[in-house]
Amino acid sequence: MSxxxxxxxxxxxxxxxxxxxxxxxxEAARAGLETLLVDENVGPGGQIYRAITTTPVHDRSVLxxxxxxGVALADEMRASGATVVQxxxxxxxxxxxxxxISLSGASQLISARRVxxxxxxxxxxxxxxxxTLPGVMTAGAAQTMLKSSGLLPAGKTVLAGTGxxxxxxxxxxxxxxGSIDVILDTTPSGNLTKALPHAMGFLLSPLLAKxxxxxREVGRKVRVVRHVTLLAANGESALKSVTYTTSGGATATVAxxxxxxxxxxxxxxxxxxxxxxAHDWDVQQHCWCPVLDHDGRTSVEGIFVAxxxxxxxxxxxxxxxxxxAGLAVVRDLGAGSGLPDSQPIRQRLQRExxxxxxxxxxxxxxxxxxxxxxxxxxxxxxxxxxxxxREAARLGCTGPNQLKAFLRTGMGPCQGRxxxxxxxxxxxxxxxxAPADVGHLRIRAxxxxxxxxxxxxxxxxxxxxxxxxRG
Amino acid sequence: xxxxxxxxxxxxxxxxxxxxALHLALRGASxxxxxxxxxxxxxxxxxAGGVRQLARHVAEIPLSISSMEIWERIGDLVDDDCGxxxxxxxxxxxxxxxxxxxxxxxxxxxxxxxVHEELIDRVELRRVLPAVSEMCPGGIIxxxxxxxxxYRTTQAFRRAGIARGARYRxxxxxxxxxxxxxxxxxxxxxxTFSAPKVVNAAGAWAARLSAMIGEPVPLxxxxxxxxxxxxxxxxxxxxxxxxxxxxSFKQFGNGTxxxxxxxxxxxxxxxxxxxxxxxxxxxxxxxxxxxxxxxRDAGIVRAxxxxxxxxxxxxxxxxxxxxxxxxxxxxxxSAHGFQLGPGTGAxxxxxxxxxxxxxxxxxxxxARFQTKDPTSA
Numbered sequence: 001m002s003x004x005x006x007x008x009x010x011x012x013x014x015x016x017x018x019x020x021x022x023x024x025x026x027e028a029a030r031a032g033l034e035t036l037l038v039d040e041n042v043g044p045g046g047q048i049y050r051a052i053t054t055t056p057v058h059d060r061s062v063l064x065x066x067x068x069x070g071v072a073l074a075d076e077m078r079a080s081g082a083t084v085v086q087x088x089x090x091x092x093x094x095x096x097x098x099x100x101i102s103l104s105g106a107s108q109l110i111s112a113r114r115v116x117x118x119x120x121x122x123x124x125x126x127x128x129x130x131x132t133l134p135g136v137m138t139a140g141a142a143q144t145m146l147k148s149s150g151l152l153p154a155g156k157t158v159l160a161g162t163g164x165x166x167x168x169x170x171x172x173x174x175x176x177x178g179s180i181d182v183i184l185d186t187t188p189s190g191n192l193t194k195a196l197p198h199a200m201g202f203l204l205s206p207l208l209a210k211x212x213x214x215x216r217e218v219g220r221k222v223r224v225v226r227h228v229t230l231l232a233a234n235g236e237s238a239l240k241s242v243t244y245t246t247s248g249g250a251t252a253t254v255a256x257x258x259x260x261x262x263x264x265x266x267x268x269x270x271x272x273x274x275x276x277x278a279h280d281w282d283v284q285q286h287c288w289c290p291v292l293d294h295d296g297r298t299s300v301e302g303i304f305v306a307x308x309x310x311x312x313x314x315x316x317x318x319x320x321x322x323x324x325a326g327l328a329v330v331r332d333l334g335a336g337s338g339l340p341d342s343q344p345i346r347q348r349l350q351r352e353x354x355x356x357x358x359x360x361x362x363x364x365x366x367x368x369x370x371x372x373x374x375x376x377x378x379x380x381x382x383x384x385x386x387x388x389x390r391e392a393a394r395l396g397c398t399g400p401n402q403l404k405a406f407l408r409t410g411m412g413p414c415q416g417r418x419x420x421x422x423x424x425x426x427x428x429x430x431x432x433x434a435p436a437d438v439g440h441l442r443i444r445a446x447x448x449x450x451x452x453x454x455x456x457x458x459x460x461x462x463x464x465x466x467x468x469x470r471g
Numbered sequence: 472x473x474x475x476x477x478x479x480x481x482x483x484x485x486x487x488x489x490x491x492a493l494h495l496a497l498r499g500a501s502x503x504x505x506x507x508x509x510x511x512x513x514x515x516x517x518x519a520g521g522v523r524q525l526a527r528h529v530a531e532i533p534l535s536i537s538s539m540e541i542w543e544r545i546g547d548l549v550d551d552d553c554g555x556x557x558x559x560x561x562x563x564x565x566x567x568x569x570x571x572x573x574x575x576x577x578x579x580x581x582x583x584x585x586v587h588e589e590l591i592d593r594v595e596l597r598r599v600l601p602a603v604s605e606m607c608p609g610g611i612i613x614x615x616x617x618x619x620x621x622y623r624t625t626q627a628f629r630r631a632g633i634a635r636g637a638r639y640r641x642x643x644x645x646x647x648x649x650x651x652x653x654x655x656x657x658x659x660x661x662x663t664f665s666a667p668k669v670v671n672a673a674g675a676w677a678a679r680l681s682a683m684i685g686e687p688v689p690l691x692x693x694x695x696x697x698x699x700x701x702x703x704x705x706x707x708x709x710x711x712x713x714x715x716x717x718x719s720f721k722q723f724g725n726g727t728x729x730x731x732x733x734x735x736x737x738x739x740x741x742x743x744x745x746x747x748x749x750x751x752x753x754x755x756x757x758x759x760x761x762x763x764x765x766x767r768d769a770g771i772v773r774a775x776x777x778x779x780x781x782x783x784x785x786x787x788x789x790x791x792x793x794x795x796x797x798x799x800x801x802x803x804x805s806a807h808g809f810q811l812g813p814g815t816g817a818x819x820x821x822x823x824x825x826x827x828x829x830x831x832x833x834x835x836x837x838a839r840f841q842t843k844d845p846t847s848a
Contacts, residue, residue: 094746396626411699452700452769455753455756457757
């Protein structure tokens, strides 16, 4: 559908076609609301079901049963009557529910009576020495290449970090015929003890069996070094080797062409923050989460957040949250009849979320990997080190927004996606304050850069759309 | 209750409040600055940073010139160069008709004894702005003008004031104002402050304070918008201003280009939020695209707005209250007050401590809004 002009207004705009966005758009459109689903990728699925309709990886065992569950969701959305545009980037959302959307090289402004943000998660920043070298990438980027194009990293490959997705990627790469030289597990040795009080929820969830099976599958084929406390990527113009130290104090260096880093995912808050949605600091996950009610309503009237963007809980929970938000939108706008009851969905969601406290504690990334040493670059766009941030904090800089004036951190094209959390934690540490009091970068539209020419050519109607009643 | 007291309480820690507090401290006065957010949170921290004498209303030229003298030795005053760079500012005429208007303006200023603005022809315009479109017939240059980093500047004034004894109380909101026995009592969310004299430097929120003392002003809260580009090769040194098409334009050392000019978004002063108007930002982008071909491949990285006060005549309210003794106004700079901060603070400190000022501020008196029929408000 690329190349098309969108309408000036819709009842509902859903941003992101992962499990939450697909479910929310389906519920809204099925109830007769004019629903637009906007997504950046070439096809629906989000990251978890990336390329679900187009992947060249046809052997279903490679990406696994959970991946292929995405087919039903994509089919449901197609049948619902929602308008879907792929390859479209939402670069602005404001509290008046106006969106700036770039599609096929042209931008336009549209307005909505309700907006569901389902932009999912992003990988937590992993600032180690050398993480800007070519050859170092996130595990998520490697997984994107595998799902979309069937590509595997060539040469010696090291995986490093913590969290269930690291293990899943390892398994998917191995099944696809890839090789991994070593996995450097940065999960701190004390995490299990911290996680045990939450074990009951985990034992009752299906994730335990899946996790153990993955661990066995990967452990049979790859050497795993546990309790890695320090990590550095070495090389001049490209990655040559990886140096690590374990909790026992032993240091070793392994040759590497690829280093895939991952220490969990966090909500991707930028679009919601740009719309002034209130966020709280999650002390367990060390990240910002939007403040939501049980249907996903934010502090801004008419804006919902669903899926992992509401707090990391996985694909099934994301779909359930998407349904809850979609149904709430339908009820708010007085549309549809004979709607499903939301209460059973909330109960299923609670069951799904039961395993999280254990997983969050078990895979809590160590502080040394979140709040790095002075010489490590933390803001990649402006090449600012942790030491420079600490020095600015000593000079009286109280938070990331004040820091911008000193160091331009967070002002580059990534809009703080790669450094925002690190900056908050670094300043909090230097000031001996809580991250919640230090605050987050104020995110400004465009949340991703747009060409000046595209803005200059944007069609502008008289702002009659301002008269849209939100209902 | 025994709250904090001082000779002067300054309300508002923007560039103006911070400058006045520093200059009061330099004169030996004890000062408390009360700020509802933090210093430089609003217009003073997020403006375009223009340090401009160019194209000002005659009534504010004396303050602008006295400010310029401070800017040129800003490091001596606040121990920070504030990122100030002087590459001039140029007002570009796009047509012969516009150039005629500028010619008259320069002649008028010269007749008044002001010589900082200089008419330039097409050849000189091309020399100082090689990237500007061939079509422009000339303009006005103010060669000593330039730009600084606004948030850094406001912080530098704050730090310098604190080093000389000024007390800052940030995150404290004024709830009420009253005067008893020659002393102002300032009720706040952090208790009562008292001082014989008060300076209202509260920017977009200043009208609330003036209403509290029975001196309402027709202040409009506005949200001027700015946007910044991706890095492009160095192509321009001076700050450029267009009049008819509302554009200001400045390239930083790192190659990014700041695009402004006074298009307005929507302010929400109660929640500190602003909403951008992309229809107007599109106009700015279109103007840049037409005038500077070198910018055609650039990207827009970020856009924002600050919350600012504008008066109906677009010049500030500066000077003593005409209804309440010991109360002084310093607000309403109408989106061009950043350059005026250093000199206005110095003037205000003189006015507050001695009752008079050497820099003329005729025409900026709050009384100009009180002569009208009160029923028409």
